Amino acid sequence: MSQFLQLLFSGLTVGATYALSALGFSMIYNASGVINFAQGEFIMLGGMVAAVLTASGLPLPLAVLAAIVVVALVGLIVEKLAIEPARDADITSIIIITIGVSMIVRGVVEVTMGKGSRALPHFSGETPIALGGATLLPQSLWVMAVTAVVVAGLAVFFGRTRLGKGILATAHNRLAAQLVGVDVKKVLLTSFGLAAALGAVGGVLIAPIATTSYDAGLMLGLKGFVAATFGGLGSGVGAIAGGVLLGLIETMTAGYVSSSYKDAVPFVLVLVILVVRPRGLFGLGPSERV
């Protein structure tokens, strides 16, 4: 029982970061129809920038804030320089572009911040909290709480604000959104900035628990992509559910079945889901018309 609880805690922690990553994928997918393979690099970049800044003496809260701002800016630049000029390219070309972007980000981090792995200090100490026979790191609480706040914030943004509604409208029907006066360019830019910021939040939250390095982005990104697909590409609820479920299943597999095959679990799972329900758990993609 206590083992189960322990796995539940770490599963939820990991799942929360997957959910943040998946939300980033979904947001960009909604606004532009693009799967951004550089999303994982945003996560890595957030963790790395924060770690480097704290190591150079900046107080933790400031470093975290700065990291999020920097990564959001990188997101905006990526959209402006790499995505916008290739609007009409086909899916395969855009996938290659985002893979190119991820190489650029990874390469720049490698050169400027080194190959070694780095850790961020825990936000409020490393004294584990005992709970029902299991222990929980305070950082895990941070991860879950911040994810919850971010999700609530996004719900307000998409439900209440003009820009948020514009993004949803663009996702639904780009041309129609344009006709009713949504600035599609701004929507695209915003979604990249937001997705990058989301990635950075995930990155700084998880960096104290799992150390980060220049090459950590790939797996984080792929798992976010899996979570987003699992829940249904483009669905916000799907991204969160997909992320949390994935985190739980992965941790449970590691605990009860085989830790060496833990990384295979998400990919097996997503294959099964795609075969049984090709649009993911919550996805309602448009059907093709003749």
Add this chain to the structure above:
Amino acid sequence: MLRVENLTKSFGGVTAVSGVGFEVAKGTIHAVIGPNGAGKTTLFNLITGIYTPSSGSIRFEGVEIGGRAPERLAALGMSRTFQNLQISMNLTAIDNVMTGAHLGLNSSLLAGMFGIPDLGGRERAARVRAAELMEFVGCGAYVGAEAGSMPYGALKRLEIARALMAKPRILFLDEPAAGLNHTETHEIEELIAALGKSGVTVVLVEHDMKLVMNVSDRIVVLDYGKKLAEGTPAEIRVNPDVVAAYLGAESEGV
């Protein structure tokens, strides 16, 4: 040749085609008309296998074909064009037409790799035939062109040439004159009449009433997914229900 009975298709809660039935005799030109949203294209998509009927029957030369995949219907001699162009823009014009000969050529990957389909001269014959059909439908000037560089009107004809390349026993034309100007529409009308004369059975959906009245042997009128009337052009012209449906539709500003 083709007998449709009680054909129904619903999407979710919307019934697009409801209990439609009619018969197409061999060698005739049959038109399906009706106001926008009457279910004409849905009817075409049901008969040509793009959609699966919710209920009802479609028999082609006595064989039930409801729900059969389009590629299997093609083997039975069914061919069609599309309302919104479906041309492969990554191919040359003549390659598009030649795809129509697919079932008559050796399409094995292995044979293709070793150049076997070329050997019997069938590929060559198909190429010549494709050019002849392009000439026949009136886009012979584009025999050497890329599909992507052709104007809209020529692409509409190219679709007809591709459909003819498949040697259809029955040919479905979905709005062949849509988007064409007066002269072009007239040319298409002559083309359809010529097709009819040469013995191809034609079923067409078309909005241009003049064209429909001139070329059709029989007309089926759909309204709100149901069959409103059926008859010869002369009968349809004076049918009070049809006149009301069209006038009604026009007074709503459709």
Add this chain to the structure above:
Amino acid sequence: MSEASTPPTIGRSSPEITAAALATAPGFRSRHLPVIVLAVVLAALPTVLPNAYYYDVAIRILANAVLAIALNLLIGYCGQISLGHAGFFGLGAYGSAILTTHRDWTAPMALLASAAIVGVVAWVVARVILRLKGHYLAMATLGLGIIVTIVLTNEASLTGGPDGMSVGDMKLFGLRLTGEKVWYPVFAILLVFAVVLAANLVESPAGRALRALHGSEVAARVVGIDTASFKTRVFVLSAVVAAVMGSLTAHYLGFITPQVASFHKSVELVTMVVVGGMASIWGSVFGAALLSLLPDLLARFEGFETVIFGVILVATMIFLPRGMVPSLARLVRREGR
């Protein structure tokens, strides 16, 4: 097919139309001349290659070019993306390695068996996942490749785990294939074959069907093209080619690690196809050459290789979206007019 009804007599034939039609058929200059040039260049290359290192570079280019051509049939011609093709390459490599070391099979038998196994696996997978479109297909193929990598890494008793395993020499018709100079002609002949077969294929009725279904799937279906079957067959074909190349590469290298099946390798292959030019066989040859040489060319920019590699990818896709060879060919054609 029965022709019960009288076949309609439509259209007329004339010598002019026949001539115009035949002029559109791919001729000697566009079809066979480049192959002859390639064969001559490959035959002459050993006279200028100074040492084993350059032979190795050439072999890597040749092997990648064959892989890229096969993958281009799927991605460029058929329009179906695969982000997991290195998985099939890896299965072929490890199939040969395991069967020859643990089971004492002869290398050619192991190669054939691995190719057959991969063919069956690819067929089963294709039936299921090729119903998916766009990003879902990308996800499914990506997942497949990663699962293969993870299995290869974890089944250490068979595969040696992350440290890899060594593979013995290949004997073919009593000839022991070992060393760069022996392998070079093998891979060179394979590439010439691959180019000829692929060029024949894309101009054949089957190739036309593939290109047509890429352009409009529904239009292809109504003229009788069984699109599902074509996608499956091309997927299997490209997977089997990948497996065979994996087997040969394993014997050539003599040592393999699970990295041969990695996501990185899959991306590299797709990049060769896309940067060289989708639906262009010569584009794949060029893309393979460029991307195989790039790491060496960039080595002098210590540390910045990854960045420059990324910049080249992004810039190519933005400024030459059809890929290098088709975009440049189009430019040349326009200049010529």
